[in-house]
Amino acid sequence: MNQPFDWPSAFAAQAQADLAIWEHLSSMDVPQCQKLHFLQMTCEKLAKAFLLKERNPSPSLHTSHAYIAKPLPRILEHFQDRISKSDQKHFRFLAREIELLAPSVDDNGKRPDNCEYPWMDASGQIRVPAEHAFVVIVDLVTQPAGRHFIKLVKNCIRELLATPEQC
Amino acid sequence: MLEIFRISAAGNAEADPKEPIKLLEINADTSATGILPIYLPALPDKGITFPSVIVEITPQESVQLRANALTLPNGWTIGDLIPNPAECPQ
Numbered sequence: 001m002n003q004p005f006d007w008p009s010a011f012a013a014q015a016q017a018d019l020a021i022w023e024h025l026s027s028m029d030v031p032q033c034q035k036l037h038f039l040q041m042t043c044e045k046l047a048k049a050f051l052l053k054e055r056n057p058s059p060s061l062h063t064s065h066a067y068i069a070k071p072l073p074r075i076l077e078h079f080q081d082r083i084s085k086s087d088q089k090h091f092r093f094l095a096r097e098i099e100l101l102a103p104s105v106d107d108n109g110k111r112p113d114n115c116e117y118p119w120m121d122a123s124g125q126i127r128v129p130a131e132h133a134f135v136v137i138v139d140l141v142t143q144p145a146g147r148h149f150i151k152l153v154k155n156c157i158r159e160l161l162a163t164p165e166q167c
Numbered sequence: 168m169l170e171i172f173r174i175s176a177a178g179n180a181e182a183d184p185k186e187p188i189k190l191l192e193i194n195a196d197t198s199a200t201g202i203l204p205i206y207l208p209a210l211p212d213k214g215i216t217f218p219s220v221i222v223e224i225t226p227q228e229s230v231q232l233r234a235n236a237l238t239l240p241n242g243w244t245i246g247d248l249i250p251n252p253a254e255c256p257q
């Protein structure tokens with residue numbers, strides 16, 4: 001348990017732990033925000049694990065949460081041959097929606113909805129994540145392309161942990 | 168995808184066979200989160216024999232990049248536009 005980690009494998013290991021909780025919660029009757037929070041953390045840490053492994057230069061890597069939408073679809077496509085164009089498009093849209101679940105990523109105030117903190121919507125009403133349905137992202141995740149996305153996330157984490165010298 | 172440009176490394180780095188292929192992609196569907204080069208290693212067992220770097224930006228970020236409000240890292244510069252095969256005469 002106390003094996004030494006470098007930064008990439010540490011991020012990948014934590015991503016794997018977050019994904020296990022996402023999967024555990026998936027069939028449980030708990031608010032969507034709680035489930036989605038673990039999916040957001042999984043994807044962020046996987047993307048950062050890969051970027052750290054490949055020494056991608058970015059001073060904000062340890063502090064910013066906006067590291068899912070751009071890199072993650074590319075990473076999944078890189079490791080998985082023959083992803084259909086429609087799935088690629090789905091992955092990009094889904095990855096951006098997952099990124100927006102972090103409270104600090106709000107598309108310049110246009111998307112205050114997030115899975116952690118209450119926010120005020122465009123009509124001035126205060127919204128609570130635990131009471132919010134997250135309809136768009138739940139639909140995206142549960143479609144076949146969304147399940148494909150989750151499967152590839154899981155495979156990529158496993159590959160990063162199993163053969164770090166090749167990832 | 169609107170346009171793809173080559174990115175050139177500084178000095179004679181492009182003559183090094185180990186230098187990755189670097190592309191700047193202008194994509195209206197991506198998010199405006201700045202310059203984030205994504206290094207993708209070669210995976211010979213999967214038929215990917217060249218390492219590459221992708222920098223994906225929005226059209227608005229492209230304008231900022233041209234105006235030097237955004238910059239590429241490592242002294243990289245924007246190179247030639249890669250022709251779109253769909254727009255080439257048969």
